[in-house]
Amino acid sequence: MKVLLVGSGAREHAIAKALSRSPQEPRIFAYMSTPNPGIIRLAEGWIEGGLNDLPSLVRYAQRVRPNLVVFGPEEPLAAGAVDELEERGFSCIGPRRILARLEADKCFMREFMARYIGRGFPKWWVFENLGTLHAHLLSHPNSVLKPVGLTGGKGVRVLGRQLTNVMEAIEYARPYLEREGKILVEEKLTGEEFSLMVFTDGKKVVPMPLVQDYKYAREGDTGPMTGGMGSYSCADYLLPFVSQKDFETALGIVEETVKKLEEALGIPYRGVLYGQFIQTQSGPVVIEFNVRFGDPEAINVLSLLESDAVDVFASIAAGDLVEDVRFSHLATVCRYLVPRGYPDAPETGVLFSLPLEKLSLAGIEVYFGSVQEVNGQFSTTASRSVALLSRRATPQEAKHALDEALADYTVPLYWRRDIPRLL
């Protein structure tokens, strides 16, 4: 069994680790935008290539002839990598381009939800010129601006928070309106956020444990938005602020989305679908859909995956998802170590080392992100460097273990010590 993994971050390192635990001993190949030292250690072969460079990806697939192609990031999915590969006979875990619009085109996502789901979304508006946007923001100070296209999780701005006044909001929107012709505005909701990811073959939907992700760069949820600075999950697969009933409501929305996507677009959604929800007083509301595993959320859930990852992925590709996907009943806490100044002015090229043996003895797992390996040391790039994961009976114990492991660790990197902020 040969598996081609697309992507090069800590999320993809987590996918590679899950695959490498399979008793089927799959041969792993990787197509990466930057060489990931963790994936390289697990892969039989790898190549460097742009995530949007589909001819290069197709050429590598034709060389490797994988039985399965597993996607980490959204860029190749939005660019139509699955369409290109499936047309050449490759089995893919990830949606075709038309389905990937659920993440790549936020207006499409809202229109789809309004038309086919009819619940679980906030009030929303689309603006195509600055004048009408300006008038709207003056009368709706409780607004969130969302660029329509992909922004690596860093595009959302809240009026009154990152955007201190309407003029700042207009200046923020201006280049997006010029480039994309429109911008999405939503009412700002109040509540805790959570990530519900599912495996699906287009018919069956199997949920993974819920995860809470922390997107702000600095402690106390301050500073700029990032792709995610860390995350946690609980042993009962819920979160302290999400009841079983709320989980079922959220899952119902995701299940209906899978079903209605096929009805609307005529092809089944096969892969991972990730609903990002906010837990409001009146129940869970979708703030975004992503067509892939979350990063870092994948690290939490895949570290718990007890089922054979090859079976799970192969059954998705075959359109007959195994229904008893098992996860350990343990809590997880993940923290990203990032370059100082990340994300606005990251210090790149900074050398650091990791006490790999000590971390391993403490039961802390290491997932490499965007780092270069230089003579046994690591060097920072502009993105998140390394994720550390702790798995224990409770999130409190997992947090404590991570705090202990990082207590006397002096390194020129930054991490949020307040993850998780347990309620």
Ligand code: GLY
């Ligand atoms: N953790 C946020 C994301 O993966 O989009």
